[in-house]
Amino acid sequence: MRAAGVREIGGLVEVFDLPEPDDPGPGEVVIEVETAGVGNWDNIVRTGAWNVGLTPPMALGVEAAGTVVAVGSQVTNLQRGDEVLGHPLPLRHQGCWAERVVVDAGLVVLKPAGVSWETAAAFPVPALTAEQVLSESLKLAENETLLVHGAGSTTGGLIVQLAALRGARVIATAGPSSANRVAQAGAAEVLDYHDDRWPERVRELTSGIGADAALNAVPGGSTATIVTVREGGRMATITGDPPAAERDIRVTNVYVRPDATQLAQLCALLGEGQLTLAVGSVLPLADAATALEDAISGAKGGPVVLQVGPRLTGN
The missing domain is CATH 3.90.180.10 (Medium-chain alcohol dehydrogenases, catalytic domain)
Structure with a gap:
């Protein structure tokens, strides 16, 4: 063959x-x-x-x-x-x-x-990664604020969609070419990652407190991402470069694993058009x-x- x-x-x-x-x-x-x-x-x-x-x-x-x-x-x-x-x-x-x-x-x-x-x-791989980031590593809850750095990527975009479906407020970073798509996926605010001040903008959008949770999907972007997280918050990265923990923030380095139960649930959302x-x-x-x-x-x-x-x- x-x-x-x-x-x-x-x-x-x-x-x-x-x-x-x-x-x-x-x-x-x-x-x-x-x-x-x-x-x-x-x-x-x-x-x-x-x-x-x-x-x-x-x-x-x-x-x-x-x-x-x-x-x-x-x-x-x-x-x-x-x-x-x-x-x-x-x-x-x-x-x-x-x-x-x-x-x-x-x-x-x-x-x-x-x-x-x-x-x-x-x-399968990006969807399972997104689910495991949100439900296992970050344990994201309704009405929490999530920062997704690199939301223009395939996995980042699915994380935005799933988080919005679960009632979270999503702040995302993306390039100009994908900003509209990320907003349509459910991000309340989309910041241009080319602007070096984007971590400060996240802080401003959260009344100076910081996001409850954050996901880094940009290689080399973990250090900037953790700046946006509130004291005692949670952060996950899928790029293999977790930053040193600070301010009681729990940091997780996520590697996808097979899970048919999760995948079947995600496929149901895909089939219903709730995920794209x-x-x-x-x-x-x-x-x-x-x-x-x-x-x-x-x-x-x-x-x-x-x-x-x-x-x-x-x-």
């Missing part, structure tokens, strides 16, 4: 042939991949800094959407023909940039009707190296997706 990945840790992304997956184990399913998400996290896997359970030669990719084509003997929640999506770590056979993958049946959920394959593939996700670009599997470069640079203004299977019409 065709796949895109690396022949050695740190190697260039290539398209090559890999063996077909084995029959699924008792708790597994085989998915024929239609689309696969691409993120900067895939480069972390490529360089060996994130162990997802595989050794080269291996397909990259940790999120996918596709159709169940084989079901293990103990699987009761899925059947052949189901359209699913997920973040199925640890990977069992190959990464998601492959025509077929074997996954733990408990780590994928049904794709909502009406949601495109492209959106389905790009959704606009894909930046869709590239064929043959262009996986370019797709990863685009995801790292963020130049496409939204998540990047690989079209792995034959392009389907409709959903």
Whole structure:
């Protein structure tokens, strides 16, 4: 089968042939991949800094959407023909940039009707990250004020949407090109992160007290973000660079983990239109190296997706 990945840790992304997956184990399913998400996290896997359970030669990719084509003997929640999506770590056979993958049946959920394959593939990692930031790390409550630094990013935008749905007041930073989108997502105030005074503006907007909680989604942005948090507040970062705690602020460094229960709840919101996700670009599997470069640079203004299977019409 065709796949895109690396022949050695740190190697260039290539398209090559890999063996077909084995029959699924008792708790597994085989998915024929239609689309696969691409993120900067895939480069972390490529360089060996994130162990997802595989050794080269291996397909990259940790999120996918596709159709169940084989079901293990103990699987009761899925059947052949189901359209699913997920973040199925640890990977069992190959990464998601492959025509077929074997996954733990408990780590994928049904794709909502009406949601495109492209959106389905790009959704799991940023959506789960957003949920785990808000419900676990920050424990955000209704009527609290949340600062989202980097709200123009895919994950930052979903955090804005989820926080607004939960009744929080959201103050966000974004660039001019994404400011309107962030405001439509539910941010009460959107500040231009190019303005060096934006942390002071957050303080002004909170009557000098600071935000109850803050999320940093900008590499290198944690030090500026913590300035905006009130004494005894909470801060999370998803960029791996937590600042030193100060003023009794609880700081959390968040790494996403698979959670099918959370993902199913998030997919329900997506299917109902309460959450939205606009894909930046869709590239064929043959262009996986370019797709990863685009995801790292963020130049496409939204998540990047690989079209792995034959392009389907409709959903």
